[in-house]
Amino acid sequence: MQLVKVGLCAFGMSGKVFHAPFLKEHPGFFMSAVVERSKNDSKEKYPETTIYRSVKEMLQNADIELVVVNTPVQTHFEYAKMALEAGKNVIVEKPFTVDVIEAEELVKLAEEKGLFVSVYQNRRFDRDFLQVQKILNDGKLGTMKEVEIRFDRFRTEPSGKQHKENPIEAGSGSLHDLGAHLVDQAVQLFGYPEKLFADVFSMKGSEFANDYFEILLYYRDNLRVRLKSSVFSKEAHYAYILHGSKGSFLQERSDDQENELVAGIIPEYGENWTLPLKDADGILNFLNANSETERVLTSSEPGNYMNYYQAIYEHIVFGYPLPSPGKEVVQNMKIIDAALESAAEEKIIDLK
Structure with missing residues (x-):
């Protein structure tokens, strides 16, 4: 099975509950990087994951294909844009951004780079x-x-x-x-x-x-x-x-x-x-x-939130439809x- 390496932008409640467990249990993903600004909480359950102290540091050094932006909404645009400019595909936690202008800019940038932006609409x-x-x-x-x-x-x-x-x-x-x-x-x-x-x-x-x-x-x-x-x-x-x-x-x-x-x-x-x-x-x-x-x-x-990550994997590996693409969520x-x-x-x- 093709392995997709993933970087997680934060390890707070969202990272611990909605993302890391699914990335670990899905055989097609490997959470190779996580951002923790001062703590090392991820080491207990994910000892194989490298900790970085900033998103910028992770993007510069981590060998990853997919970035999960699960930080406060006020930072979604900044971090998603950084990831896209670094050549990474992006999953952004809901809400997509603070307003439609930011959302449209990210969608346009992804299209220009030949990358994807998906919004984590888990519900x-x-x-x-x-x-x-x-x-x-x-x-x-x-x-x-x-x-x-x-x-x-x-x-x-x-x-x-x-x-x-x-x-x-x-x-x-x-x-x-x-x-x-x-x-x-x-x-x-x-x-x-x-x-x-x-x-x-x-x-x-x-x-x-x-x-x-x-x-x-x-x-x-x-x-x-x-x-x-x-x-x-x-x-x-x-x-x-x-x-x-x-x-x-x-x-x-x-x-x-x-x-x-x-x-x-x-x-x-x-x-x-x-x-x-x-x-x-x-x-x-x-x-x-x-x-x-x-x-x-x-x-x-x-229901099963794993189906979201399964759809992401199938899009990357087989070209199947992208779940909740940014272009669609712009309407929201x-x-x-x-x-x-x-x-x-x-x-x-x-x-x-």
């Missing part, structure tokens, strides 16, 4: 999202009319992470953080909307970056898709609510890959490594071919930028 591989895709593809709901996608938390106290909570930092706040997932899922399910209206602000107060957003996406054929997130949600809502001309579907946010990875579960290559569900996580209520109501409890199949950044504009000016924004 395309969540079990709950995959179940929603399946239900829509089955067609039992008929023509879609109204959809709500939520990602709520109960985190009322500051985290202390300035790059996420400082209101004057471009790219900080829930809209870029959780919103990057919800926007991506809406576009994956329904395409690029025609216009939007958004409410974005901080429930904790103006000294913090936004921690609440509600975005109303307007589509053709009278479809409305609402994206919503709050950090003051003690009781869970259904994460996906879909209403169509023939029925409705309610889906819990049931994927637990992140928690299992944090707990130390190893993401086995080629296996569904996540723990099975104990109960049903969805409700499907629809009119069947005889116009009779059927109401059934549904259970989603396991346009929506995020427009949501901020809409909230600031209190108006509907036309999307082009």
